[in-house]
Amino acid sequence: MYHEQRGHITLVTGPMFSGKTTELLRLHGRQQLAGKRCVLVKYAKDTRYDENLIATHDKHKSLSNTIKANELQEVYGEMFDEAVDVVAIDEGQFFSDLADTCERLMRARKIVIVAALNARFDRKAFEQVALLQPNANEITLLTAVCDCGENAIFTHRKSAATEEELIGGKEVYKACCRECYYKAESEMHDGENIYPKKMVDDFFMTSTRLHISPEKKPRLDGRPLSPRTASKNGH
Ligand SMILES: Nc1ncnc2c1ncn2[C@@H]1O[C@H](COP(=O)(O)OP(=O)(O)O)[C@@H](O)[C@H]1O
Numbered sequence: 651m652y653h654e655q656r657g658h659i660t661l662v663t664g665p666m667f668s669g670k671t672t673e674l675l676r677l678h679g680r681q682q683l684a685g686k687r688c689v690l691v692k693y694a695k696d697t698r699y700d701e702n703l704i705a706t707h708d709k710h711k712s713l714s715n716t717i718k719a720n721e722l723q724e725v726y727g728e729m730f731d732e733a734v735d736v737v738a739i740d741e742g743q744f745f746s747d748l749a750d751t752c753e754r755l756m757r758a759r760k761i762v763i764v765a766a767l768n769a770r771f772d773r774k775a776f777e778q779v780a781l782l783q784p785n786a787n788e789i790t791l792l793t794a795v796c797d798c799g800e801n802a803i804f805t806h807r808k809s810a811a812t813e814e815e816l817i818g819g820k821e822v823y824k825a826c827c828r829e830c831y832y833k834a835e836s837e838m839h840d841g842e843n844i845y846p847k848k849m850v851d852d853f854f855m856t857s858t859r860l861h862i863s864p865e866k867k868p869r870l871d872g873r874p875l876s877p878r879t880a881s882k883n884g885h
């Protein structure tokens with residue numbers, strides 16, 4: 651029996667270099683194999699590896715049906731075309747109308763796939779990604795590889811620039827695990843002081859959110875606890 655396609659939103663997220671674009675292209679390729687008619691949307695200002703095509707850091711590129719936009723509204727004609735089943739959007743964090751457009755596409759019974767950063771360089775949310783998240787049917791959180799070998803969950807910006815949008819690659823950004831992120835940030839902002847107060851406070855706030863008991867919080871300077879403190883804290 652034939653079923654009409656239902657709308658569906660998949661969000662692929664993670665830090666830079668975690669394979670979001672690779673996964674977007676893979677999911678898009680599967681839909682093409684299934685005979686679906688697809689469009690890929692590229693953020694027009696991101697011309698790092700190609701002017702017109704979506705490209706991964708290791709230079710794999712989208713081949714066909716890629717359209718460019720600064721705002722998604724510019725390409726509503728192509729995306730909402732009756733003939734289109736699947737819309738795949740790269741660099742979702744940069745589209746100011748991302749969340750609303752995904753809702754409209756889903757209501758129009760399109761399969762929507764979005765690749766977007768999990769957090770800004772300062773670990774704050776990209777507003778449109780935060781708005782999309784609760785509306786997604788599926789969320790895949792990818793990790794990159796940190797220099798220390800751990801899974802990288804954050805993106806460190808090597809420059810002191812504070813604007814939200816700063817297009818770049820390895821010359822400006824590095825994927826980090828939590829510990830290396832703290833170190834990189836504190837070295838950049840405080841010179842020798844590896845764990846300044848702000849970072850310690852941030853860490854403890856995170857611990858509180860994760861319900862780690864305050865007594866069990868580890869030292870942040872890597873030195874062992876004194877036997878008396880260790881036994882008092884139940885370590
Ligand atoms: N630190 C890193 N961790 C994982 N992959 C990396 C790293 N640095 C470079 N890469 C490369 O980046 C590729 C992923 O690129 P891409 O899909 O464009 O990621 P994203 O879209 O998440 O930035 C990997 O296949 C790998 O070749």
Ligand SMILES: Cc1cn([C@H]2C[C@H](O)[C@@H](COP(=O)(O)O)O2)c(=O)[nH]c1=O
Nearest residue numbers: 665666667770771805814815816817818
């Ligand atoms: C963390 C962060 C990143 N950017 C930019 C840098 C790149 O141009 C893209 C992310 O690309 P990728 O496919 O995920 O590697 O976003 C930014 O503008 N602001 C940030 O905070």
